[in-house]
Amino acid sequence: MVRVVTWNVNSLKARLERVTEWMNEVQPDVLCLQETKMADDAFPSLHFEAMGYESAHFGQGRWNGVAIISKIGLDNVVTNFADGIEPDTDARIITATCGGIRVSSVYVPNGRAIDDPHYEYKLSWLDRLVAHLQRDTSPAADVIVTGDFNIAPADIDVYDPSKLAMSTHVTTAERDRIRNLEQWGLVDIFREHHPEQKLFSWWDYRSGDFHMGRGLRIDLIMGSASVHARSRWTTVDRNARKGPSPSDHAPVLVDLD
């Protein structure tokens, strides 16, 4: 059994104690992090090594930053997009092979607002993600692309679709980018296992949104057909959003045979 997890931790420095406790409890084999918000030389690789994990981090300091932490091997690390694709200016994607699975930890740009240049950047980033996969691997392989997509794939992934109409995370253009990933050969593992379940992975810190159930499912584990076939169980650990100093995201897990 291989347990793969994604978690946007909203600063690994601020979250290291919680992340460590959670890892000891849940024992992921591969943990993909987003928004570490630290430079590479600040990443606590020795801390994870002492816990039995190898790790690779792609950071830039104040913002963004992605990592893969694995106890089933970590090889052929690629930071940023694959060679031949216009490199991103931010640290938002890292790829490695863990236990024979080609894993990418992604932090898709937020988009901010549909009339903001950052929204077009988000769409182009997602187009480059498909190009990256085409160059880096094959849909016939065991492939996982996981992280904070900043897109709710369907209305069931939104607490109240009428409140978010015409805003980022739910537009047709963004959802079409999820379709493009599906056309390449990936499936949204959580949704395949739970067609009707309304379970979110992110809640705004403000206004008591978590308590009120006002969330979105924007943290996805997308897997190739062989990974989907191997998947036995998946969930969002919303308990990790509770208690003192939580991230605004909860971890998403999948267990593979």
Next chain:
DNA sequence: ATGGTTGTTGCACAA
């Protein structure tokens, strides 16, 4: 009505 909170090499900006 555009509220509220958290994080950062913070004092503004991103989410």
